[in-house]
Amino acid sequence: MKAVDRRVRGGVGESVHRPDGVPKVTGRFAYVGDLHTEGMLWGATRRIYVPHGRITRVDITPALAMPGVQAVLTQDDVPGVKYQGQIVQDEPVLAEQEVRYWGEPVALVAAESRETARVAAEAVIVEVEPLEPLTDFEEALDRGEVFRHMSVRRGDPDAHGTVVVEGYYETPGVDQAPLGTEAGLAIPDGLGGLDLYPPSQWIHVDHRQLVGCLALDPEQVRVHPTGLGGAFGSREDLSVHTHLCLLALRTGRPVKMVYNRLESFVGHVKRHGAHMWYRHESDDDGNLVRVDAKLILDGGAYANTTHAVLANAVYFTVGPYRCPNTFVEGYAVRTNNPPSGAMRGFGANQVCFAYEAQMDRLAAALGTDPLDLRLRNALQPGDHLATTGQEITQPLPTAEVIRSVMAIPLPAEGSTRLPGGNGLTTPPSAVVRGVGYAVGIKNLAFSEGFDDYADARVELTPEGARVHTAASEVGQGMVTVLMQIARSVLTMEQVEIVWDDTAHIGSAGSTSASRQTQMAGGAVQQAALKARSVALERVGGDDLDDEGVWSDGRLVATWTELCASGPIVGEVRFRHPATDEPDENGQGNVHVDFCVAAHRAIVDVDPELGLVRVVRIDTAQDVGRALNPVQVIGQIEGGTAQGFGMALLEEVVLDEGVIKNPTFTDYLLPTIEDVPPMEVVIVEQPGTWGPFGAKGFAELPAISSTPAVVAAIRAATRHELNRVPVHPEDIATPFS
Numbered sequence: 093m094k095a096v097d098r099r100v101r102g103g104v105g106e107s108v109h110r111p112d113g114v115p116k117v118t119g120r121f122a123y124v125g126d127l128h129t130e131g132m133l134w135g136a137t138r139r140i141y142v143p144h145g146r147i148t149r150v151d152i153t154p155a156l157a158m159p160g161v162q163a164v165l166t167q168d169d170v171p172g173v174k175y176q177g178q179i180v181q182d183e184p185v186l187a188e189q190e191v192r193y194w195g196e197p198v199a200l201v202a203a204e205s206r207e208t209a210r211v212a213a214e215a216v217i218v219e220v221e222p223l224e225p226l227t228d229f230e231e232a233l234d235r236g237e238v239f240r241h242m243s244v245r246r247g248d249p250d251a252h253g254t255v256v257v258e259g260y261y262e263t264p265g266v267d268q269a270p271l272g273t274e275a276g277l278a279i280p281d282g283l284g285g286l287d288l289y290p291p292s293q294w295i296h297v298d299h300r301q302l303v304g305c306l307a308l309d310p311e312q313v314r315v316h317p318t319g320l321g322g323a324f325g326s327r328e329d330l331s332v333h334t335h336l337c338l339l340a341l342r343t344g345r346p347v348k349m350v351y352n353r354l355e356s357f358v359g360h361v362k363r364h365g366a367h368m369w370y371r372h373e374s375d376d377d378g379n380l381v382r383v384d385a386k387l388i389l390d391g392g393a394y395a396n397t398t399h400a401v402l403a404n405a406v407y408f409t410v411g412p413y414r415c416p417n418t419f420v421e422g423y424a425v426r427t428n429n430p431p432s433g434a435m436r437g438f439g440a441n442q443v444c445f446a447y448e449a450q451m452d453r454l455a456a457a458l459g460t461d462p463l464d465l466r467l468r469n470a471l472q473p474g475d476h477l478a479t480t481g482q483e484i485t486q487p488l489p490t491a492e493v494i495r496s497v498m499a500i501p502l503p504a505e506g507s508t509r510l511p512g513g514n515g516l517t518t519p520p521s522a523v524v525r526g527v528g529y530a531v532g533i534k535n536l537a538f539s540e541g542f543d544d545y546a547d548a549r550v551e552l553t554p555e556g557a558r559v560h561t562a563a564s565e566v567g568q569g570m571v572t573v574l575m576q577i578a579r580s581v582l583t584m585e586q587v588e589i590v591w592d593d594t595a596h597i598g599s600a601g602s603t604s605a606s607r608q609t610q611m612a613g614g615a616v617q618q619a620a621l622k623a624r625s626v627a628l629e630r631v632g633g634d635d636l637d638d639e640g641v642w643s644d645g646r647l648v649a650t651w652t653e654l655c656a657s658g659p660i661v662g663e664v665r666f667r668h669p670a671t672d673e674p675d676e677n678g679q680g681n682v683h684v685d686f687c688v689a690a691h692r693a694i695v696d697v698d699p700e701l702g703l704v705r706v707v708r709i710d711t712a713q714d715v716g717r718a719l720n721p722v723q724v725i726g727q728i729e730g731g732t733a734q735g736f737g738m739a740l741l742e743e744v745v746l747d748e749g750v751i752k753n754p755t756f757t758d759y760l761l762p763t764i765e766d767v768p769p770m771e772v773v774i775v776e777q778p779g780t781w782g783p784f785g786a787k788g789f790a791e792l793p794a795i796s797s798t799p800a801v802v803a804a805i806r807a808a809t810r811h812e813l814n815r816v817p818v819h820p821e822d823i824a825t826p827f828s
Contacts, residue, residue: 100637103580104784107722110572112319112565124291124318125275125350132277133162135332135339135349136209138199138216139358140191143749144225144428147189151217152199160204161212163342170338172307176330178297180239183394183431185305185334191220192393193430194750195358202339202347225428225749229367229388232425239391239424240399242406244479244678247417253373253381257453261370261446262815265390265744266363268435269761272321273356276332277348278340285312286340287593291320293327293564296599305334306341313337317591323566324734325434326360328604329396357754361396361433362744364389364424366405366442372450378458378465380415383478387422387443389432396433398424403540404439406678410478411447412490412533412688413469418478420678428749434604436734436794440534445816448530448799452806462803463498466531467491471688481679486686487777489714493690494531496712496773502527503694503708511696511703518698525707528803529692532796536685536788537607541673544607544684545665547598548615550578550623552660554652556586556638557620563600563612565591568790569723573609574616576719577783581620584638598665606687606788609719610781615666617783622662627654668781685779689713689792691732691800697808702820704740704805706768709797713772716779716787724789728772731793737762738794739801740817 102108115121138155140147152164167174167188174188175181187196199216203209226232276290285308292298295315303310320327332349339347351359366389373382387405391398406422435441455462470490476483505525510518538544549560559578565571571589578587600612624636631649633641640650654660672680694707709732718724741760745752753759778785798816806813809823 134206136213145220149219155212160208173304180395237426244420268324268326270322275350278336294602363435364432382417392431401439415478493712511705526808530799535683546611546615550619564603618664619662693800693804695804702824717785735797
């Protein structure tokens with residue numbers, strides 16, 4: 093297969109507009125919650141709002157007796173495997189003997205109307221004997237309630253530096269807060285199987301779990317991609333999926349379910365809260381000599397993706413820095429807090445907050461500039477990751493992103509907008525400005541020897557090219573990037589993306605782990621090359637475009653003529669270079685690739701009232717090659733805003749396992765009024781295995797922006813600030 097260099101309009105490198113952009117803005121786009129079909133029932137879930145308890149009685153009789161109710165189901169009605177979970181199947185489809193978190197589902201109802209279903213669900217009698225909830229991380233560890241324990245032991249255990257700093261850090265559970273709540277539609281096929289339209293980041297892994305729980309053959313269940321209003325990891329695990337299927341199969345009618353905001357808060361996983369202890373040692377020149385760390389992540393009630401999240405936290409304990417001697421103990425514990433799982437950054441956010449604070453502490457102890465310390469230790473190709481010992485063989489511009497963000501001019505001193513608004517009494521002269529930096533690193537695609545692949549099929553038709561994929565579009569712009577890749581390979585503009593269900597194409601893997609541009613994009617690139625070769629060989633051509641195939645500048649066959657003699661198809665299963673499982677010391681070539689970013693935050697602080705205004709955040713980001721520059725910038729701006737939220741606002745407030753702020757009134761998120769101006773510098777050093785040199789990058793902006801904002805507040809206030817979000821009471825000067 094031979095690629096061509098001829099450019100085509102709308103191809104790679106252009107800021108092509110999204111085909112779904114205008115429909116989404118004007119309200120004409122059909123999200124999963126907008127789906128509807130004739131004869132549809134509504135589903136509802138009976139939940140128990142007790143963080144831990146023993147179920148002593150379930151009586152569905154009152155619900156079944158209500159007019160309009162067609163089915164009421166409990167765990168006894170699950171025909172197959174009664175537990176689900178992406179990595180570990182430990183979560184009951186419906187609680188049976190014990191509830192382990194606040195809001196756990198116990199029963200399901202299908203009824204003729206949404207209101208009837210809701211009322212009937214509440215009519216199900218569930219008696220629960222409350223038990224003492226286990227919510228403290230340290231106590232869970234002491235009790236041996238551990239999902240996974242990992243150790244990293246690298247280097248000389250007797251090696252020590254001359255300059256030592258220690259710190260203890262905490263980050264809370266954080267909600268992904270997608271605007272669209274969980275929703276779905278299940279439609280029986282009349283033959284014992286069904287079609288499911290769920291919220292999903294990976295329909296094939298949903299399909300695997302559903303087939304087991306429903307006790308059906310794989311071909312009897314078809315899972316379809318749907319339109320989502322954001323995901324950020326919250327749609328990696330099952331929510332409405334199995335419940336909808338059970339109700340549809342029982343009633344023989346289509347069933348739709350839509351969570352309200354409260355149910356969404358309890359119905360999807362959260363970012364893991366973390367407790368982290370660190371000790372950094374360097375020589376007198378600032379070269380890292382040794383890092384010791386102990387990490388405890390709160391997995392909540394069930395495992396979900398906790399095993400992999402802990403791995404990422406452990407592997408990136410030291411960040412994008414060299415260190416020859418590293419010793420880490422990592423634990424993910426089971427509690428009666430809400431289940432934790434995937435969220436943008438996937439374990440790298442928590443440790444970045446801690447190791448970047450440690451680098452600032454170390455710089456202070458050394459009496460050196462924090463950025464000089466980072467540049468001195470910056471990881472680059474040929475170095476080894478401080479934890480796993482893996483040699484960096486792909487481009488990794490750590491020093492370049494630091495220098496790029498340093499080169500962005502600082503804003504002028506003095507504020508025209510005061511922290512908290514101009515109506516406050518604080519005079520401008522009392523406001524203190526601070527500047528802080530942070531650098532982050534993240535792996536790309538799946539690690540630890542996982543067989544990571546993506547399937548794609550490209551068909552050439554008289555109407556143009558059709559790209560078939562199961563890669564979930566969760567708002568990140570996959571639809572645009574795949575079109576651009578296909579256009580550039582085929583040198584034709586007319587390209588359509590077709591989102592196939594699980595029966596019609598193989599898995600594209602998850603839309604997570606910053607992997608789809610490289611994985612689904614790589615599959616589309618290879619499939620398009622195959623289809624191109626077939627077309628050229630069929631008529632002896634040397635080029636093609638929207639008209640057909642050309643030879644020596646002469647059109648030798650139109651697409652209608654070409655396709656008349658049979659389909660032209662390229663189909664590929666794309667894999668990235670293999671990775672290894674770590675050995676007993678956490679060593680090995682565990683990851684396929686990495687990405688780095690640096691952020692700088694400038695804040696104004698009112699030290700008396702503890703109010704903060706982020707004046708601006710600037711960033712430089714490693715992206716390999718920007719396939720669609722405006723989308724790259726959009727992703728970076730959005731991720732940076734998410735990290736800013738974790739620094740100052742976002743926290744799932746828990747009281748003995750009870751969520752105290754499960755609404756958008758009380759769960760504070762940045763609005764457009766809060767998000768500061770940003771300058772984004774795209775650092776392009778093409779990767780070696782992604783399409784056209786592209787790398788995944790979308791998680792990094794949410795990782796290093798949080799510690800940059802906190803570092804800036806520290807610089808302004810001289811407070812340690814070892815926990816996020818930073819509250820006014822953490823800053824305010826007490827009155828004497």
